[in-house]
Structure formats: C-alpha cells, structure tokens
Amino acid sequence: MPDQWMPPIKWEGEAVAILDQRILPHREKFLLCQTPEQVIRAIKTMAIRGAPAVGVAGALALALGARSIQTEDPKEFRRRFTKICGKVREARPTGANLGWAVQRVHSIVVENPKAKVSELQESILAEANAILKEDIATNVEMGRWGREVVPKGARILTYCNAGALATADYGTALGVIRAAFEADPTLSVYSCETRPFLQGARLTAFELKRAGIPVTLITDNSVGSLMSRGMIDVVIVGADRIAANGDTANKIGTYMVAVLAWTHSVPFYIAAPRSTIDPGLQDGSGIPIEQRDPNEVTNLNGKRIAPQGVSALNPAFDVTPGKYISGIITEVGVLRKPFAKTIRKGLQA
C-alpha cells in the first residue's frame, strides 16, 4: 500500500474510527463512533460495508458497549452485554462475518465465569482487536494462495468492492489481485461499477488506482459483451456468506457474472476468509438476503431518476450456485469441487 493509505477502521482512544465510504472517492473523512449505536448506524447506512469489515466493526462496537456498562456485578454485566450483542448482530443480515465476530467476542463472557467486570472489558477489547489484526493476516494469506490462479498478463474482472475498504485492510478479492500484481505488473483489472451503490466505480476504482494497478471501469451490463469478445481471462470476487455446499452470496449481480463466465469458459473464483463460511447452511437457499431502500435505485446522488410513483426492488445480494464457481480462495488454500467435502476439510485445517 502506498504511504497515504489509511486502514478503513481502527480503535482510537475510546472510540472506533471509521472511514466514511459514502463520500469516497471525493472526500476521505473518518467518523468517530463512541457508542455501539453509532457503529450500528455506520453499518446500516453503509459508511462501513463489506462483510469482513462489518464483522470487525461489530467486534469493536462490542468493545465500546462493554466499556459503557456501569456495574461491578459480573452477572448484571453479562446480561447487559448479551443484549448489546443481540443488537449488533442484527445490523446487517447477509454477511456471515458479523454473526461470527459477535459470537467470538460474546464467548469471552461465557468462557470466563469467574472474571471481574474490568477484566471482561479488557478481554473483550483485546478480542475485538485480535479479530481486526487476524483479518489483515488472513487476507495476506489469501493473496498468497490466490495469486497462483491468476494467469500471466491476465485481464481480471471484479465486482463490487472486496478490497481493503471491505476488510480491516488489504482486501479479499483485491488482496489476491494485489499479490498477483506484485508478481506480475502486466495484469490489469476491469471493475464493474456495481449498481445501485456503485461500490465498483467509487471504491474499487479508487483503491486500485491508489495501488497503481491498471483499472478500467465498465458498466455492469457490458460483462457479457466483453466476455464474448475474449477480453476477460479470470473473474475474482468476494463473498458475504458461503453455504456448506459452496453456494455463495455476494453483491447483487454476481450471479449474472458467474453464469456469463460459465457460458464463456472463464474461470470464476470467490476469495473469502473462512469466517464467511456458514457450515450450518446446507445450501444457498437459506441465506438471508438484505432488502435495501428502493430509493437507492430510483435516485442517483440524491436526485430522483425514475418517474414519481414508480417503485423499485432492491435486493442487496444474490446467490451464485457452487456449480458456477471454479474455486474458493481461503487463507488455508484454494478449495475446489466437490465443495461440500473441501469446505468441511478447510474448516478443520
């Protein structure tokens, strides 16, 4: 990362500093959240987004919540902390990392029945910071494995933003692209703009440009045309939740890209940490899909583009069946088909 890069989320003093992604790429401003409610609001309004980053934000929100509980009584502390955990867990439904992070931090109070309140508060903060640190290390590992699937001089297509901004730093899909680019500076990236929130146009293009990786922005509906003309060598995207059989939820439109890649024999990879895998879901049919405000579709930059009175549907994610996925790049290696078997083994590694 060049020097001017700032990690998108960190614990600062007694607050959580969050780079406000709603105003990128034009302004780089940090929100200072001092309460779990402020972090929840930042998650819901997409000031911070991307499944792993939301998981990290959730963990840090719990550290804030733990510190705000004014009692010396461990039993009362546990009761109030568990309530905060419930609220944080509900901030966004699709990404698995949030529930995973909340459960991991909550286990501190479950596993330390004899601890004092002050000890629990310190351990909760330490666990949240560990989740943040591990997320970065995990992404670097994913980069190491994932760069092997990128052909020399590849023209890579990515969708949405699965970069440093969507994680604690470095990125999942963009982490793989960063690692591949270090070894092969001839590769280049097509970033889909990603309607309606434009994560590709605003965030992925911003990150790649800053990293010095050649990036060309395309409209989402030009993917088929580019693939049919042989202009894409490999697709690498992130994930929000992966079922036990490899079915994968990611940003709405990913499924469309995957089917096109399958049709044109372009390899299609998911890059995601194991914290995105939900082994409790047999297949993708059970993945909860967040429905967002229709105004995100009918309006652009605060201005209405659709006729008044016209409604819009705005599912934020779709599910790509495992059949269309060539491999899942994780921190323990690239998982191949049959996913039911390799995911189970990967989770045990």
Ligand code: MRU
């Ligand atoms: O709605 P968003 O911007 O949170 O959606 C983000 C994505 O779909 C990403 O691809 C996914 O979270 C993986 S990020 C490493």
